[in-house]
Amino acid sequence: MKKTAFILGVALLLVPPGNFLQGKAFSLEIKGAYFQPTENVFKEIYGNGRTYGVELGIRIWDGFALWASGDYFNATGKLTFTREETKIQIIAVCGGVKYYFLSGRISPYVGLGIGHFAYKEESPIGKVKKGNLGYIGKAGISFNIVSGLILDIQVDYSYCQVKPAEVKANLGGLQAGIGLGVVF
């Protein structure tokens, strides 16, 4: 999987930049994704889950664009020993830059960014509500379905190490999803 992603990435870098986003300045899309946490204990307690979000893109120069997104994740799980219920919510507000390799009907891209991960967890052990800075990298392919409408398939990888109380945890993980948006 990693090897395939690497080959795809290198190939995309070799493609000259084009007229991306159908020549429009802005894009706005809603997206849903499947989230797989990096940390095993995250998986043990909450498992994998779905995220939902919106993403805004602004063309700045040639193949480059700024992006900003908001993603929401919530899950209910069980404590490791007592198996009592615990709930978590993560809201990640991120921003960064993207580079589109091609224009036309298919526009692959890569991007980097930073974000603020606001999180809240409630369990019998206690309640935590805090926020920390994290990092995000993404790659995807934007399809022009019809004029002004795009379908975005993207994979994100995020990293956000936190320690609000007794234990450290990484809130990030791999996220694969699909978005539907407009360009204008």
Next chain:
Amino acid sequence: MQHRIAAINNCFLALLLAFVCAPFALECGMFDGVEGKEVPWTGIPFMRNNPLDSKAWFMDKATIFSQWESLSTEKEVNLYDDFDGHGGRQSDGTYLAEKGKLSSDMWHGYGKIVKEPGHQNAVKLTISGDQEDYNELTLVNPQVISLTDFRTFSADVMLPSVSSSKGYWIGLIYEGEIKILGQEAWSPWMLYITLGSDGQSAAINCIWYYQQTSTSESFFVPARLDTWYNLRIDIKQLDSKYIKIDFLLDDQTIYSILSPEAAVLTNAVNLPLGPRRSIRIQKEKKNDQAIALVDNVKAVYSRKMPAKLGILYDNFETGSLNLELWDQGSLDFVTVAPPEEYKIESDRHGYVMKVVHKEGSLGTWRVELKPLESVPWGEIQRVSFDLLLSSKSNSDSFPRLGLDIHGISQYPRPASWFTGIEVRGGGSKVHVGGGITDNQSMPVPTSSKNLTYFRTPMLRKIDFDKWYNLRMDIASNGDKLRLDFFVNDILLFSETPQDHGNPGPDLAVKSHFAFQSQKLNRAPSGDMIVFIDNVHISPPIPLPPLNVTGQKAFNRSLLRSEYLNVLKWEANPNNQTAVEKYSIYQIEGDTKNLIIELDSNIFEYRHHNVRKETQYTYCMTATNRYMEGTPTYITIE
């Protein structure tokens, strides 16, 4: 018994082997013995002068129990006998021990007092004849007590070389048989420390044997004939799992055992007959004679049983009968006016009840304790009172007088019955005894649960002007019932009247308690004067839960974590009365803090947010509708 003797024989064979393997004799700290001396009495042989005010009868239970807790819990009783008249002193200043005698208040069994240089009086134990056999002296034994209630047992012993036996020993013995619920067989266990000889040399032998787990340990130290040694066994419960047993020779520990049997051996329910403490001489060869000397016996044990008893209790310290407690309305006099029959007087024990049965009176005199509210037969555990027969009595015929439990059985048809412990006699011969009987005036039912008449004969002669504690303990398990009758903690006899007088748990029974002085055949020729004190009726103490286990666990969410101690337990099926709740305390130093009370259908508790590196000790109790029970302890590292 055969298992035990076989085990000891095996151990003795090992002892003889040890002689062969140890040709040199070690110096073992020879002990020349000391003259007998008085050892301070640290306990109370039976409850007297209890400062609980009789007004406490209707105090809230927590107050009563807290007072009893401070008064009676874990009293260490120090039985001591040097056979020179010291030891076994009572709280009233009298002694159980008798100079130059084996006091029947302290000892049962065989032994002869002899003069011994440096020891004044010592006990000579002899065994001879053409059989392998043993003789032993047994200490008075509290019943319903667990192994670890015993603290220490020691004695000076010596094997004189005049014995002709080629294989014999004298030893201090703890032994008992465990009846584990659900198992048919009784499983014997024993703790011995012995001084043995093959006729030429001697050795100290320490033995721990427990059949249930096939545990058998033994250890030898060479010794000498004609030398006094102090042998001692100390027992200490370390936690809910382990018991530490130390064998000491002249106050030096020579061998220790860590037994993981605490859960079984500390549960008094498993030891319905109680462990026995005895000093035994045993020979392994035929046609010879073995002799051993014993002196300065000391036995310390923790007397738990009086603790937390006393739902019904009166020591008359208000100077009158508490009318909330006593029912005078049921007096049934024939010839004597009630006010002359009894009164509360002050003597050196404080206030006591004086009962006078007048010359020439004929009939039944009775003063009743008011019945406990809806207490069924199976829930009464103990009836106890102190009694003194005055030598100023000039009656040649004492009517029966005692504390009885009366009941009415409704099944299969109405019948009345009573059981109790009492005195009877006349002139200079008065006895104590007890038993259970139906009321013969009632129709006798025909079912298998007939209440047929029987009565145990009077068994023990008692003296005038001496206080005695008369006690009846009742243990029932389903249809089975056992009555134990005691005088001054000495078991007189036991009854198991399943087929005779046990009304059975399915019968509707209403119990009440009464002193009654009943004319049997003829009116006494003189007055009968009796003093009564410390009347005491107790419902059952809840037994602690079984198989209490604990573990420290790590628990976390994604962002928070904690360590917690998880306690688990099982209900004790031997509780005769339903458990209403479990209480869990945390022991910190000398303080006991209640953490939580849980319903009786809960068998797990999680103590959250404990510290990883800290050792926690918990105490668990069960509570029935009368009282909180005896605790069990567990430590989690």
